[in-house]
Amino acid sequence: MRGVMMYGPGDVRVEERDAPEIVEATDAIVRLTATCICGSDLWPYRGAEPLAGTPQAMGHEYIGVVEEIGADVTTVKVGDFVVGSFVASDNTCEICLAGYQSRCIHNVMMGAIGTQAELARIPLADGTLVATPGQPAADLIPSLMAASDVLGTGWYGAVAAEAGPGKTIAIVGDGAVGLCAVLAAKQLGAERIIIFSRHPERQALAKAFGATDVIEERGDEGAARVKEITGGYGAHGTVEAVGTQESMWQAINATRPGGYVGYVGVSHGVELDGLNLFFTSVHLHGGPAPVRQYLPELINLIWDRSIDPGKVFDLTLSLAEAAEGYRAMDERRATKVLLTL
Numbered sequence: 001m002r003g004v005m006m007y008g009p010g011d012v013r014v015e016e017r018d019a020p021e022i023v024e025a026t027d028a029i030v031r032l033t034a035t036c037i038c039g040s041d042l043w044p045y046r047g048a049e050p051l052a053g054t055p056q057a058m059g060h061e062y063i064g065v066v067e068e069i070g071a072d073v074t075t076v077k078v079g080d081f082v083v084g085s086f087v088a089s090d091n092t093c094e095i096c097l098a099g100y101q102s103r104c105i106h107n108v109m110m111g112a113i114g115t116q117a118e119l120a121r122i123p124l125a126d127g128t129l130v131a132t133p134g135q136p137a138a139d140l141i142p143s144l145m146a147a148s149d150v151l152g153t154g155w156y157g158a159v160a161a162e163a164g165p166g167k168t169i170a171i172v173g174d175g176a177v178g179l180c181a182v183l184a185a186k187q188l189g190a191e192r193i194i195i196f197s198r199h200p201e202r203q204a205l206a207k208a209f210g211a212t213d214v215i216e217e218r219g220d221e222g223a224a225r226v227k228e229i230t231g232g233y234g235a236h237g238t239v240e241a242v243g244t245q246e247s248m249w250q251a252i253n254a255t256r257p258g259g260y261v262g263y264v265g266v267s268h269g270v271e272l273d274g275l276n277l278f279f280t281s282v283h284l285h286g287g288p289a290p291v292r293q294y295l296p297e298l299i300n301l302i303w304d305r306s307i308d309p310g311k312v313f314d315l316t317l318s319l320a321e322a323a324e325g326y327r328a329m330d331e332r333r334a335t336k337v338l339l340t341l
């Protein structure tokens with residue numbers, strides 16, 4: 001089968017790999033319908049994060065059709081169309097039952113397996129995969145793909161920011177996750193949704209997803225603008241979907257005392273000074289999103305065409321063109337790339 005391999009910074013190749021086989025009785029093999037390139041794949045691509053191996057199989061987002069199941073798999077069957085998240089989880093341990101499947105005590109990071117490929121082995125299939133009500137129409141593929149990571153992550157960010165009726169929610173980050181957090185905040189009933197963005201196309205999509213205010217300033221200046229337009233209070237909750245020192249403080253400082261920061265941007269070099277943090281009096285809640293918790297609900301919303309998160313994909317290529325997809329995201333010519341098979 002063909003799969004994406006990274007040999008080093010800037011060096012992505014699509015090549016022939018061994019097809020995966022059932023290893024544990026709880027595994028399933030999925031034939032992918034689509035996969036995509038994640039912002040986090042750019043860290044090793046830019047040399048900002050070492051490769052786990054040379055070459056390294058890439059990708060952790062996936063949807064497709066179950067091709068084979070292990071002897072102990074009972075919740076999905078061969079032929080089912082399934083969506084999974086970037087962390088395989090048993091969905092039965094105490095951490096999973098509390099809603100934190102991404103930190104399951106038996107978790108397997110799908111990035112270590114590599115889902116930018118024709119086939120993928122999914123560990124803990126019963127706990128990880130959610131079957132859709134049937135075979136999806138072609139126009140639902142991008143949105144189901146988004147559910148595998150960016151939508152679920154934006155959703156968790158909005159939940160962690162306590163988005164709800166009457167609330168003002170700010171969102172730091174106008175990438176795919178930030179845009180999905182806007183959509184989530186709207187679905188959760190937020191009254192006012194503020195997106196920080198300087199890109200006209202992303203501002204337009206944020207508004208289509210439900211943003212009511214756009215702020216172009218960043219950092220302390222951006223946080224000050226939120227206070228200004230909320231009567232001096234700050235947002236009730238803020239989603240942090242970037243993961244840098246500046247974006248983290250921007251989120252914390254945009255939030256009123258007693259408010260909530262949902263941090264879902266993977267942290268790179270963030271250090272919080274304790275005394276400064278102490279006087280903010282905000283709740284911090286985040287980490288890798290337990291996408292599995294939200295999948296049944298998100299799949300239903302997509303199936304009913306209530307939401308269209310697939311709009312975050314602004315470039316669609318075939319798996320064979322993956323190297324061009326990485327280049328386009330690295331050069332910021334694309335926000336999020338869908339790879340079809």
Ligand SMILES: [Zn+2]
Binds near residue numbers: 092
């Ligand atoms: Zn678990």
